[in-house]
Amino acid sequence: MAWLRVWISSWLLGLVVIHPGMSQQPPGSDPLCRALAVVNSSLALRERVHYMKHNMPINYTIPVHYEEIFKLKNVSRLRRNVEGLEDVDLQETWLRVNQGILGRIKDVLPPRHPSRNYTENLDTLFRNLGQIFPEGREPPERIERIWDVLGTKLAGRATTTATPKSLLDNCYHTMHCIFTSCFPSHADYCQRSHWRGEKKAALKKALDVPQN
Incomplete structure (x- = not known):
């Protein structure tokens, strides 16, 4: 993961705060999209499986707020x-x-x-992402309520459990789904059906099996 630390340092030197209206730039020239491209690589299926499943006890779960189970269906419901x-x-x-x-x-x-190192490096990437998000917008009340819950401790609130891998799968x-300008594709990333064959497609790619 040393390459990741080097990338983060060089990226921060050229950090530019962007505005939501700047989506007309090519994806590769957008600072947010460049940062998300590194997150995308770090969250590749092989990484999620290795670090969040194989390195964990079988069926291991952690407690989380219900609001932290942020799936595609939650995005659709909010929209x-x-x-x-x-x-x-x-x-x-x-x-x-x-x-x-x-x-x-x-x-x-x-x-x-x-x-541990994998998780800490991801955490660093997300903290740096926060620096290039636009500030000043007041979100709808429903979104603000979600944010308020995220800032609280688990004790004393209704919680659920989830596997670390499933949480990063959702991520x-x-x-x-929501950063469409950074991940342009003919596929509909907001449809769960698109992701059902993710593992099979990744295995085919890894094995270089030609598709008929």
Whole structure:
């Protein structure tokens, strides 16, 4: 992961705060998209499986707020039901949710756990992402309530449990869904059906099996 630290340092030197209206730039020239490209690589399926599944006890789960189970269906529900919602509201919710999740994963990992460095590097990427998010917008009330819950401790609130891998799966899938300008594709990343064949497609690519 040394290459990741080098990239973060060089990236911060050229950091530029962007505005939501700058989406007409080519994806590769947008500072946010460049940062998300590194997050995308770090969240590749092989990384999630290795660090968040194989390195964990079988069926291991951690406690989280219900609001931290941020799936594609949550994105669809918010888009359907929240008046005045903009993509930037979903994007900042995604950032806040997953910063909290990485913190919860770090809390349960011993200092020398084989997944510790991976989780800490992801956490650094997310903290740096926060520096290039636009500031000053007041989100809809429903979004603000979600943010308020994310800032509280688990004790005394209704919680659920989830596997670390499933939480990072949600992070990866929703990232592609709500940052459409950074991940242009003919595929609809907001549809769960798109992701059902993710593991099979990744295995085919790894094995270089030609598709008929």
